Amino acid sequence: xxxxxxxxxxxxxxxxxxxxxxxxxxxxxxxxxxxxxxxxxxxxxxxxxxxxxxxxxxxxxxxxxxxxxxxxxxxxxxxxxxxxxxxxxxxxxxxxxxxxxxxxxxxxxxxxxxxxxxxxxxxxxxxxxxxxxxxxxxxxxxxxxxxxxxxxxxxxxxxxxxxxxxxxxxxxxxxxxxxxxxxxxxxxxxxxxxxxxxxxxxxxxxxxxxxxxxxxxxxxxxxxxxxxxxxxxx
Amino acid sequence: xxxxxxxxxxxxxxxxxxxxxxxxxxxxxxxxxxxxxxxxxxxxxxxxxxxxxxxxxxxxxxxxxxxxxxxxxxxxxxxxxxxxxxxxxxxxxxxxxxxxxxxxxxxxxxxxxxxxxxxxxxxxxxxxxxxxxxxxxxxxxxxxxxxxxxxxxxxxxxxxxxxxxxxxxxxxxxxxxxxxxxxxxxxxxxxxxxxxxxxxxxxxxxxxxxxxxxxxxxxxxxxxxxxxxxxxxxxxxxxxxxxxxxxxxxxxxxxxxxxxxxxxxxxxxxxxxxxxxxxxxxxxxxxxxxxxxxxxxxxxxxxxxxxxxxxxxxxxxxxxxxxxxxxxxxxxxxxxxxxxxxxxxxxxxxxxxxxxxxxxxxxxxxxxxxxxxxxxxxxxxxxxxxxxxxxxxxxxxxxx
Numbered sequence: 354x355x356x357x358x359x360x361x362x363x364x365x366x367x368x369x370x371x372x373x374x375x376x377x378x379x380x381x382x383x384x385x386x387x388x389x390x391x392x393x394x395x396x397x398x399x400x401x402x403x404x405x406x407x408x409x410x411x412x413x414x415x416x417x418x419x420x421x422x423x424x425x426x427x428x429x430x431x432x433x434x435x436x437x438x439x440x441x442x443x444x445x446x447x448x449x450x451x452x453x454x455x456x457x458x459x460x461x462x463x464x465x466x467x468x469x470x471x472x473x474x475x476x477x478x479x480x481x482x483x484x485x486x487x488x489x490x491x492x493x494x495x496x497x498x499x500x501x502x503x504x505x506x507x508x509x510x511x512x513x514x515x516x517x518x519x520x521x522x523x524x525x526x527x528x529x530x531x532x533x534x535x536x537x538x539x540x541x542x543x544x545x546x547x548x549x550x551x552x553x554x555x556x557x558x559x560x561x562x563x564x565x566x567x568x569x570x571x572x573x574x575x576x577x578x579x580x581x582x583x584x585x586x587x
Numbered sequence: 588x589x590x591x592x593x594x595x596x597x598x599x600x601x602x603x604x605x606x607x608x609x610x611x612x613x614x615x616x617x618x619x620x621x622x623x624x625x626x627x628x629x630x631x632x633x634x635x636x637x638x639x640x641x642x643x644x645x646x647x648x649x650x651x652x653x654x655x656x657x658x659x660x661x662x663x664x665x666x667x668x669x670x671x672x673x674x675x676x677x678x679x680x681x682x683x684x685x686x687x688x689x690x691x692x693x694x695x696x697x698x699x700x701x702x703x704x705x706x707x708x709x710x711x712x713x714x715x716x717x718x719x720x721x722x723x724x725x726x727x728x729x730x731x732x733x734x735x736x737x738x739x740x741x742x743x744x745x746x747x748x749x750x751x752x753x754x755x756x757x758x759x760x761x762x763x764x765x766x767x768x769x770x771x772x773x774x775x776x777x778x779x780x781x782x783x784x785x786x787x788x789x790x791x792x793x794x795x796x797x798x799x800x801x802x803x804x805x806x807x808x809x810x811x812x813x814x815x816x817x818x819x820x821x822x823x824x825x826x827x828x829x830x831x832x833x834x835x836x837x838x839x840x841x842x843x844x845x846x847x848x849x850x851x852x853x854x855x856x857x858x859x860x861x862x863x864x865x866x867x868x869x870x871x872x873x874x875x876x877x878x879x880x881x882x883x884x885x886x887x888x889x890x891x892x893x894x895x896x897x898x899x900x901x902x903x904x905x906x907x908x909x910x911x912x913x914x915x916x917x918x919x920x921x922x923x924x925x926x927x928x929x930x931x932x933x934x935x936x937x938x939x940x941x942x943x944x945x946x947x948x949x950x951x952x953x954x955x956x957x958x959x960x961x962x963x964x965x966x967x968x969x970x971x972x973x974x975x976x977x978x979x980x981x982x983x984x985x986x987x
Contacts, residue, residue, distance in 0.1 A: 412900060412980050433904050440902025451897050451984060454890065455602045465901045467591050512901070 358385040358421075359519065359552060360409065365418035367404050378404040380575035381418070388519070391546040391553045393563035393583075396572030403524065405572065406556045410443060410522045411435045423519070440468055444513030446542075448525035450505040452497040452512075458484060459493040462511045469516065483515035484508070487541060503534035510541060514551065521545065523555040527562055539565045592907055596914035606883055610968070611923040613880045614960040617873030618927025619934065621956045622949075624869040626935040628862025630944035634776075635858050637945075639851040641716055641774040641783070645817055646847040647809040649673075649824060662841035664803035667791075669831055673809060676827055679820045682710035682810035685791055689798045693747060693787060694759040700746040703786045704760065706794025707808075712738075712771075714810035722754035722769030725790050733792030735765040740784035741773035758787070763797050765789065776943075817846055866952075873956060877963035884967040889986060892975040896983030905976045912972035913965070920964025924957040 367379040378401045386392055396402040407413040408420060411427055414435075420427040422442070427435065439445075444465075452461045462480040484493055487507040497505050506526060513521055523542065527535035543565050545551040557563050564583065571578040600607045652662040670685045677683075687706040692699055709724045711717070719738065729736050737758065744753050753767045765787075774783045795802060811820045821844050828842050891912075898908050931953075939946040975983055 407981055410900075433906075436899065436902050436904050438902075439900065443902075445900050447984070449984075451893070451900075453602070453894055453897060456598070460598065464898070467595060468898075468901065468903050468907065470591060 359388040359423060360384070360386040361419075361421040362405075362408070362415075363419045363421075365405075365408060365415040365420060367401070367408065367413070368416045378575055379408075379415070382575075382577055384570065384577060384580075386552065386554065388552050389546075389550045391543070391565070391567045392555070393566035393569045394554065394556045394572060395558060395560075395563050395569060396578070397558070400572040400578075401575040402556050402572045406522060406524055406554070409520075409554055410445060411438050440465065441516070442519040444516060444518035444521045446506065446509050446513050446521065446523040446526045448528040450497070450502070450509050450529070452505055452508055455496050455498070457494050457496055458489060458500070458508045458511075461497070461508055462515050465512060465516045479515055480511075483511040486514070487511045501534075502530050503537060506530065506534075506538050507541065510538070510545075514545060518551075520552045520554060523553065525556055525558070527557070527559070535559075535562060589910075592910045593914055595911045596918065599911065599915050600918060603887070606887055607919055609883050610880050610919045610964065611926065613876035613883075614920055614923025614964060615876075615927040615930060617869075617876030618924055618956045618960050619930040620869040620872040621866065622928060622931035622952055623935045623938065624865040625862065625952045626931065626947060626949060627938055627942065627944065628858070628865050629947045629949055630935075630939050631942070632855060632858045632862060633947055634944040635854050636851070638775065638777055639847065639854065645811045645813060645815075646714060647811065647817065647821055647824060648845040648847070649807040649809065649828065649842060650805070650845070651842045663832070664805070665807055665842075666802055666804060669828070670804065670807055672827060672831060673807060673824060677809070677820060677823050679812045679815040679823075680809050681812045682714040682808070684708055684711035684714045684808040684810075685804040685806075686711065686808060687791060687794050687799060687803065687805045689794060691760050691798060693743065695747040695753075695756060698747045698749075700743060702740075702743050702746075704794055704798060705786050705788045706791040706798070707788060708791055710810075711788065711808065714808045717774070718772040720770045720772040721752060722767070724769055730790040730792065733790055733796050735763055735793060735797070736768045736789065737765045738769035738771055738788045739767055740771050740786040740788075742782055742785040743787055744770055760787070761798065765793075817848060821846060873959060876960075877967075880963055881967045884971060888971045888975070891972060892978070892983050892986040895972065895975040896978070896980050896986065899976070899980035899983060908976040909969075909973060912976075913969050916965045916968025917961070919968065920961040923964065924960045927960065928953055928957060 362382050362384040365379055365382040366377065369376045369378060382405060394402045394405065404413070408415055411422070414428045422438065425438070427438070430438065453464070459477070459480050462483050463476050466476040466479060481490075481493060484490060487510050489504060489507050489511065492500065492504065497508070500508065521542070526542065527538055530538060539562060542553055542555070546553045553566070555566060563569050567583055568581070569583055570580045649665070651664050665685070667685065670683055673680055674683045684707045689704045689706070690701065691704050692701045705711070708730050712719065712724055720741075722738070724738060725736065739747075739753055739758070744750065747753070747758065748756070753770060756767050757764045758767055759765070771784065771788070777783045791804070809820070809824060811817050824844055825840065829840065832841060834840065895908055899905070936946050975986075
């Protein structure tokens with residue numbers, strides 16, 4: 354029996370701390386995401402959307418419940434196995450870009466490929482191609498300090514997609530950018546979803562950014578509040 | 588995995604050139620200081636012990652007067668009879684050489700040199716470990732007759748003869764001419780820092796007659812048979828001299844008996860203490876270098892923690908991150924250690940040349956300071972990274 358869903362969260366809870374100071378960030382989440390979808394996760398601060406994102410990104414494991422990624426029970430994997438899962442299937446884009454300082458765009462993009470192994474010429478070619486895809490051809494030798502915020506986020510996107518991941522996880526990807534640049538970045542992410550069938554999970558609190566997604570899931574108080582298809586862009 | 592991790596480590600070094608440079612610099616200075624100091628100290632110790640060996644071992648020096656206390660100048664000098672008594676009554680005495688010194692100018696043709704004239708006998712060369720480089724020593728007849736013959740030191744040869752063979756030439760000393768019959772092999776500086784080769788040796792009687800004008804003997808050098816306890820001989824000599832000089836039971840000696848081994852021990856232990864002191868000062872600089880490295884590493888820990896978070900998030904394994912940081916630390920420390928050793932070698936060779944002490948390579952101190960530097964670099968480069976690599980990637984990314 355093959356599950357049509359790429360990602361399936363079942364009754365996932367996450368509790369931080371213990372005893373009196375325990376804080377339950379997720380109070381039972383059920384969520385299925387199909388391959389090729391573009392899902393925006395919204396919700397106020399403390400609603401558990403970032404916690405859910407960390408679990409979806411295999412950076413953290415649920416306290417209870419199950420998380421199946423392509424049929425694999427992630428919560429049962431060891432730390433290194435989760436790292437390998439991230440290495441081979443996931444790409445991350447963060448609010449704060451999180452590029453290596455004083456390192457050229459090319460080397461930043463190449464980094465995940467270095468961990469994957471492989472010949473240097475192939476790595477360079479793939480990194481150059483990814484930078485060209487995000488519109489940064491010719492900027493390979495610039496370090497993050499020499500790039501604008503939008504350009505840094507493009508490098509981060511190139512780093513996330515250079516490994517051709519199954520899922521792109523974007524945590525507030527436009528949170529540090531002005532509205533014009535934000536829309537350019539969203540265009541780019543939408544294009545990868547539309548043209549390459551890349552599954553995108555994105556956390557945001559801005560409605561106009563979320564409008565780019567096909568599906569919007571709203572979190573409130575550690576639970577899924579609403580979940581609907583976005584008619585406008587579908 | 589290895590090659591890629593080495594690549595990542597080298598990239599990290601290149602990326603943080605200033606930090607890498609400062610780390611290496613701390614190690615270089617520490618290692619170079621310790622090795623240079625200890626190498627020079629060892630050289631000085633060796634040079635002192637060489638000089639003592641050149642002075643002659645198992646030797647007693649008997650001098651009138653006491654080193655300390657009032658009235659020492661009034662002690663009567665030794666006479667030839669005292670020397671004979673030592674020679675005849677101390678069975679373990681191998682060589683007995685009376686010595687009189689007198690400063691004087693020596694002239695050869697247009698050259699003029701002020702030196703020390705030593706009056707003694709042929710035992711003097713044996714006891715003092717002097718070798719005749721050219722010509723010969725004194726004959727018994729020359730000693731007895733007080734003939735105007737001399738054996739000159741290497742410095743005098745340089746100053747008067749410009750390095751030419753002096754044997755057979757006549758040197759004028761005050762009012763008399765003296766035939767050079769031999770040349771001494773050079774011994775260099777004495778343990779006290781004076782030039783031992785700056786001397787002209789003549790038969791004792793010649794010096795007494797022509798220069799001092801009296802029968803006094805400045806000191807007696809007694810060389811003891813090998814394998815005989817020098818302390819025993821020293822006691823015998825002391826007793827003999829007390830008897831000959833009519834010193835009562837409760838009176839102090841009016842002469843002293845020095846023991847070269849004792850002098851040697853004092854001097855080598857002094858230089859050894861000095862070496863240890865220098866080494867300690869240098870070790871402090873190694874420690875300061877280590878603290879500098881620690882500072883640099885701790886200051887950069889925030890940035891490094893975030894970097895580790897990024898690497899973990901994109902799928903690096905904990906052990907890959909650790910290996911990268913370990914390689915980085917090892918490469919920097921080893922580089923610093925090797926440059927430090929190279930610098931120390933250059934500096935210590937140059938300084939040893941300037942200080943005229945032998946350069947001795949000490950593999951232990953090189954190895955020890957290298958390992959210490961490597962340990963500091965690895966500990967302070969690696970352990971903060973180990974903590975960070977154990978963090979949840981999210982916490983590492985959020986690290987402020």
